[in-house]
Amino acid sequence: MVALDEVFREEWGRVLATLIGVLGDFDLAEDAAQEAFAIAADRWPRDGVPDNPRAWLMRTARNRATDRIRRDRALAPKLALLAAADRVEVPMDATAFPDERLELIFTCCHPALAIEAQVALTLRTVGGLSTDEIARAFLVPERTMAQRLVRAKRKIKAAGIPFRVPPAHLLRERIDAVLAVVYLIFNEGYGGRDDLAAEAIWLGGALAELLGDDPEVRGLLAMMLLHDSRRETRFDGGELVLLADQDPARWDAAQIGRGRSQLDRAIALGGRGPYVLQAAIASLHAQAPCDWAQLAALYGELGRRTASPVVELNRAIAVAETEGPAAGLRIVDGLGLDDFRYLHSTRAELLRRLGRLDEARDAYRRARELTADGAERRFLERRLTELNG
């Protein structure tokens, strides 16, 4: 059954994208695709998987859409779509299908949609997650998520968001919008929900397949693979483990290799953008012992690109390793991030190393005030207890 899941996962986005391309209607296409996949889930385990699963799914979905238009009077104005549905030819060779997933991704990540809607729609249509699965991943009721999807699809239709790969003069900006969605999904997963991290990596892989010449696309995929390679060691029995305390032997070496080869491709393509830099940083993190001097230099370059105080905070941590905690602290104290919990936990750690324990305790307390998450908060409490003991 695992194999069947794989087939479904690979085919869902492609079949749906082709149907939307022809029918011009998200709802109709989604319903038809869903029915076709349900029939496949029922029959294939019994009758065996057809030789050309994609062609089978396409044909079945097309027939479902045709039936639906004939049956449903409300769809009478869509009779023209019938002719369109008939034009969905089903070639014997599966590779003959135009892959319209890129069109689908760009439509789902159109900046005229709210970012939450972009994320939900991408996971639903390209990733094939159910509404319920997406709702659970983002901790919202299923009804809320269903409404979000309905509203997004309605806006695509009503506002005339095009189903296409954007023309050259819009492409850079739109690729960045797509990458932002995938990155956001990954970050949600990095907080501990592995399923979302895996989903983001899968989407990143599909993008790299479709937009392989874009260094930032490969950079994002590399960064996700490299960060995720340390997943097993980031928590120990639900407790947070810092990089320095992680066991490199338990990092996923094969995945690190895949990440680094994506990074090499990105650099070979001339990539020096924010995602490529972040991938280079993640690559250093996945190397023991860590090269802190190079890490500080990369954070410096990323900081110049993004003017982000959060990046500067990370540079401070690397500088503290090479030039000592006082040098790191000087950078931290120049940042205006008073509501950012990691500023205070970093300050606390540097003050602790400098032996300024009263100030360290105050900083840990401030960090704790700003931290809701279970594992991170427990980590800060352990540090406080150690300082008191």
Place this chain on the structure above:
Amino acid sequence: MKYIMLIYQGAALERQAALTEDEQKQVYADYQGINETPGVTPMPPLGLAETATTVRVEGGRTLTTDGPFAGMKEAVGGVFILEADDLDAAIEVAARVPAARYGGAVEIRPSQVYW
């Protein structure tokens, strides 16, 4: 697709008043350019929001108040109709409206028939 393009002046009128004469001429020329863009149906220019009158009906009584429905700054400052292939094409026209770059905005509303 038919779009109704709503122009919000925001801070644009004040900022445009502070421009050099040449820059102001450019603003007028840019609006003229929008009006002459294929697919655009210009509407008569709107008077200032402070000359607006807002009408509501409550319990059968007509209530008339001075000024726009939203605040003065949030009021619609201009309208035109655009026939375009899709939203991306409409966004490109919207980005050429001077108000959009001088602190105002353009809202794109697809035309829709509700009956």
